[in-house]
Amino acid sequence: MPELPEVETIVRGLHVEIAGRILRDVWVRRRDLRLPIPREFPERVIGRRILAVQRRAKYLLFRLDDPLRADGTLILAHLGMTGRFAVQTPPFPELGAHDHVVFLTDDGRRTTFSDPRRFGLLSLGYSDRLAEHPLLKDLGPEPLDASWTGEQLLGKVAARRSPLKALLLNQSVVAGLGNIYVSEALFRARLSPLRLGCSLKLVEARRLVRAVRDVLQDAIAAGGSTLRDYVQADGSIGGFQTHFSVYEQQDQSCSHRGCPGVIRRIVQAGRSTYFCPACQR
DNA sequence: CATCACACCTGAGTGC
């Protein structure tokens, strides 16, 4: 489900709600997510204070204080397709079959991690060794960082014979994009998802970088996109799904000024791609 | 490498 804008929205909401709180108890009701939750998870986090909630790619990072380390422990979470975090205030609703982990905080509230499909994960790491973490070490640059440039992108894809769609989905090329925002960014950059990496010119790579950044920023400003499962930390839905230019817009006319094209849906590597064959070249 | 099929798992929607 959640791509960078959805994760960023949830992270910001969680930071406001639970940063500064102490974890009084943690219930792991089901361990077998995409990766098993470590057995020592509760003992490692109970009693710790949440210092901050941050994001790297599509991972949520909960930084915890830790009297045993100069720079502490952290919880890594990935939402997969259907994962969600919800901060709840008493009286608490009954827990459901998909509420796999419950965090009780010292303010009397609780935060639940739910994930019907169990493609998500919860793991542990150390703040001072983030870059070496097995789940993070191969991730590419953050697209919203100023250090990610057209030159940087071109350096990664110039020798590749994969289509741009696949390259942008590849988290080691650039981190955080998923199926929605790849289609949307390629549309804004007027580049065909079928173009191969090795065909990209510098001006096009720069255009693509700008388009990726613009669409991600617009989506974050709208609180992300809700198709089916995604909700913000407070349970409200996102707003960007009404701004899609191409995603799930097949047979609609192209929204680029003066373009006579019609949006098409194709399948690349088993996943839907939406684009305008007329203006995306 | 690159591409594809397939796997993980559940729920929603559709057509008969």
Place this chain on the structure above:
DNA sequence: TGCACTCAGGTGTGAT
């Protein structure tokens, strides 16, 4: 109502 089937914001593996 039931059943079969398709599809879904992700990621990883193994075959070719």
